[in-house]
Amino acid sequence: MSSTHKKYKTEGDKIVRLKKECERCGNAVYMAEHKDRQTCGKCGFTQYKRGRKAS
Ligand SMILES: [Zn+2]
Numbered sequence: 001m002s003s004t005h006k007k008y009k010t011e012g013d014k015i016v017r018l019k020k021e022c023e024r025c026g027n028a029v030y031m032a033e034h035k036d037r038q039t040c041g042k043c044g045f046t047q048y049k050r051g052r053k054a055s
Pocket of ligand 1: 026042
């Protein structure tokens with residue numbers, strides 16, 4: 001528990017509940033939350049939320 005990386009990972013458990021990690025970037029790059037989707041500010045990857053599709 002001495003490295004900052006491990007510390008970050010521990011805190012990540014809380015963050016993940018709010019923000020989804022980018023499946024492309026991974027490595028603690030989180031998606032920006034939108035109403036119906038999540039986007040990655042780093043690679044531009046967009047993931048639409050499940051369950052509700054645009055009409
Ligand atoms: Zn990304």
